[in-house]
Amino acid sequence: MQIARVVGTVVASQKHGAFEGAKLLLVQPLTLEGEPRGTALLAVDSLGAGVHEKVLIVMEGRAAGQVLGRTLAPVDAAVVGIIDTVDLVA
């Protein structure tokens, strides 16, 4: 899993049926220091995460599909947690 920040929302009327009713968020992966790392990606969300929130994402298809509760869903990333705090032991 990775830490990411929700940076936007995506609207797509024409999409694969497995996405029906799913919320699509644009999330920016972060380093532990909170700096952006790599390109922003789309993740499905069933937790109700909002823009600016720090979240935990999975970037693996089977786990992401489970979030939608659908097998054989063509998804590869999902929000699985909304992060309150990250504590690092120096």
Added chain:
Amino acid sequence: MQLARVIGDIVASHKDENLSSLKLLVLQPLAADGSDAGRTLVAVDAIGAGVGETVFFVRGKEASFPFFPTEVPTDAGVVGIVDHWDLG
């Protein structure tokens, strides 16, 4: 999944039989601000997207799921056409 712009399509008359009749699109991945981000790639189309459209695509084995039970040999697939996206 990632945002991308469809910048081309590919015709390949001789290809794996499980790719036959599938549309192959050339994608340019996009960053959140809409600028080009990273290398272009080829993806199968599962949704009826065309050149010039902004789409989102999935990477990995999951790209073949829309065609189940056909085992499509692909590692990327277009699964949605983006109307718009909003940055917070």
